[in-house]
Amino acid sequence: METKAVEATNNRLYEDFEPYCKWLTKEGQKILEIDLKGFKKEQLKVQSNNKGILKIYGEKSLGTSSKKWSRFNKEIRISKDCDVNRIQAKFSQGILSIVIPKSEVIQHTKDATIRKHSFWGVPKRKRLTIQIVIGAVALVALGTYVARVVLLVNKKHHDAFGKVNVVNV
DSSP: OEEEEEEEETTEEEEEEEOOEEEEEETTEEEEEEEOTTOOGGGEEEEEOTTSEEEEEEEEESSSSOOEEEEEEEEEEOOTTBOGGGOEEEEETTEEEEEEEBOHHHHHHHHHHHHHTEETTEEHHHHHHHHHHHHHHHHHHHHHHHHHHHHHHHHHHHHHHHSOOOOOO
């Protein structure tokens, strides 16, 4: 934790600090973990607004009879692919975990786009390549078949005229 400044407000002396934060990504959601050992749940606030800003604030007294307080204030811009209305926060063992799920609408749109541009999970560009390869294989197979048929027909035709019976009259 990094201490920034000491300031007097309402007969309190505030010591601002920057808590340690860690980002995790799991199964369609982002998780922000903030180390806030020494804080209680009641001393913390997590708010989001319709502009995509997540505000995290906390303050605590540094002693029962002391005018000294410790506080922090973080503002984080939430990416547009996240659902601001489904953000959840949990405080346990000095760690504030904020779960920011990805937007289902964007995920469904992304899935629909993938389905639109793919066939059996294969993108259109790859599908075109596969179709060309299958077409070439089919053409070679057809050419081989035709060549064999022509050879067989020629052989039978040759055999038909090759065995000429001569009849003496």
